[in-house]
Amino acid sequence: MLNGEGDGAVTEEITLRRALPRDREAVARVESQATPNLSYLPQVFDLFLNDPQGDFSVAEVGGRVVACAKFTVLPDGSAWLEALRVLPDYQGLGIGKRFYRNFFAIAEDSGISTLRMYTNIANEKSKGLAERFGFQWVATYRGAQIPTAEISGTADSTGFQPVTDPRRAADLLMPHCEEWTGFLVMNRTFFPFVPATCARWATKGKVYEDPGTGDVIVLGARFMPKQALHIAFAEGEPARWLHFARRVARASDIERIQCMYPPRRADVEVFLLGKGFQPDAYDCIVMEATIQR
Numbered sequence: 122m123l124n125g126e127g128d129g130a131v132t133e134e135i136t137l138r139r140a141l142p143r144d145r146e147a148v149a150r151v152e153s154q155a156t157p158n159l160s161y162l163p164q165v166f167d168l169f170l171n172d173p174q175g176d177f178s179v180a181e182v183g184g185r186v187v188a189c190a191k192f193t194v195l196p197d198g199s200a201w202l203e204a205l206r207v208l209p210d211y212q213g214l215g216i217g218k219r220f221y222r223n224f225f226a227i228a229e230d231s232g233i234s235t236l237r238m239y240t241n242i243a244n245e246k247s248k249g250l251a252e253r254f255g256f257q258w259v260a261t262y263r264g265a266q267i268p269t270a271e272i273s274g275t276a277d278s279t280g281f282q283p284v285t286d287p288r289r290a291a292d293l294l295m296p297h298c299e300e301w302t303g304f305l306v307m308n309r310t311f312f313p314f315v316p317a318t319c320a321r322w323a324t325k326g327k328v329y330e331d332p333g334t335g336d337v338i339v340l341g342a343r344f345m346p347k348q349a350l351h352i353a354f355a356e357g358e359p360a361r362w363l364h365f366a367r368r369v370a371r372a373s374d375i376e377r378i379q380c381m382y383p384p385r386r387a388d389v390e391v392f393l394l395g396k397g398f399q400p401d402a403y404d405c406i407v408m409e410a411t412i413q414r
């Protein structure tokens with residue numbers, strides 16, 4: 122039976138180990154079968170492999186890579202669990218649970234007390250697995266996107282300038298934390314809406330303000346910067362901040378603009394959909410667990 126779980130038909134041991142450069146193709150194959158409509162591991166493989174803080178692991182059964190998962194430490198020191206993928210033939214056999222136990226072990230070893238993940242609201246299995254490990258639903262976000270070339274309209278966005286001072290970025294953004302329901306999203310990574318995230322993004326050139334109008338926008342990418350420019354937060358006159366985002370995307374030849382916003386910000390949704398943004402099929406939910414020490 123499978124590694125003491127007693128809940129699968131696999132007769133061989135599951136082994137978890139750190140991913141290696143030679144796992145590139147196997148990991149891509151796992152993802153292409155586990156999430157046929159979502160593929161990004163080939164593009165971030167090196168980034169994940171070389172992450173000095175996190176953990177990128179694979180599961181092997183009989184010497185074959187059948188699953189992978191990534192443990193990432195976000196700027197505020199919390200853990201972000203991502204890219205958990207199990208080959209369909211090996212699902213339901215306890216491999217996801219093995220990874221979760223590994224996530225908790227890494228968190229314990231690193232002194233990390235908050236862990237989070239996201240899944241789409243229809244993914245009962247992923248949600249149920251997280252709940253089994255004590256995760257609770259803490260926020261819901263809705264996504265919409267548009268090819269840059271399809272954005273129309275003009276506005277004066279010339280007043281936007283980068284906010285490079287970490288404290289200024291936190292002062293500008295933190296008052297909006299509650300209404301934006303606690304997270305800032307890029308590449309479906311739900312960064313906690315806390316001063317540490319604001320500060321990191323200020324130093325990375327992702328926070329902009331127009332001092333003349335008070336408009337603010339946070340945009341950029343965690344990875345795959347040419348594929349999409351992510352609007353993680355925006356406040357002020359939508360025509361102006363979207364115009365600014367389009368300018369940034371055009372200047373760097375970025376294909377699409379994406380935004381994830383809390384459903385309670387109906388004003389943002391109405392504006393984006395009115396501009397031709399296409400909504401994602403499902404809302405995403407953020408789930409969180411805390412280790413008590």
Ligand SMILES: CC(C)(COP(=O)(O)OP(=O)(O)OC[C@H]1O[C@@H](n2cnc3c(N)ncnc32)[C@H](O)[C@@H]1OP(=O)(O)O)[C@@H](O)C(=O)NCCC(=O)NCCS
Nearest residue numbers: 205206207212213214215216217218245246247249250253
């Ligand atoms: C979601 C996924 C990672 C789970 O991995 P797995 O190896 O199949 O999961 P395991 O067998 O270890 O764990 C199964 C647990 O999930 C939960 N679960 C499974 N099906 C469930 C369902 N329909 N409803 C609620 N919970 C469910 C249960 O807690 C179950 O454990 P239990 O039977 O002991 O209570 C895997 O199915 C997968 O790769 N799916 C496609 C990619 C994906 O959705 N990734 C998630 C991140 S978005």
